[in-house]
Amino acid sequence: MKTATIPSVRVAPAFRAEIEALLGSGETLSEFVENSVVEAVQRRRNQAEFIARGIASxxxxxxxxxxxxxxxxIGKLERKLAAAKAQR
Incomplete structure (x- = not known):
């Protein structure tokens, strides 16, 4: 299987330095970016599935x-809250 590249992202030098300072032992900037993209895709997939399950429910x-x-x-909850406040 051939691999593809993700477009470069321009960031301020200070932000790049901050990222590089947070890299794990032996971790490259490319690995960090790849992992971040994979996690973002999974998070969005999970959100879409969550919404679909909610709508189906x-x-x-x-x-x-x-x-x-x-x-x-909400009306029942408001009445319960009002009753609880009245008992104080």
């Missing part, structure tokens, strides 16, 4: 009639 709850509207829940 919402649709399922609405279709199964076990859905409680957020305004109803």
């Amino acid at each position: 919402l649709v399922d709850a609405q279709q199964s009639d076990s859905y409680v509207d957020a305004d109803v829940v």
Whole structure:
């Protein structure tokens, strides 16, 4: 399999020096950048999957009639809070 390159990124010299100071033992700047990109891609993939699961769960709850509207829940919580404050 052939490899591809990621475009260079211009940064201020001070920022590059800061990154280089944080590199692990034997770690190169290229390895650091590659690992950072891989982690960012995984984080975005996880976010997209999380949102997809949330939307699917919402649709399922609405279709199964076990859905409680957020305004109803918030109203109940506000009444409980008001009751707790009144008991003080």
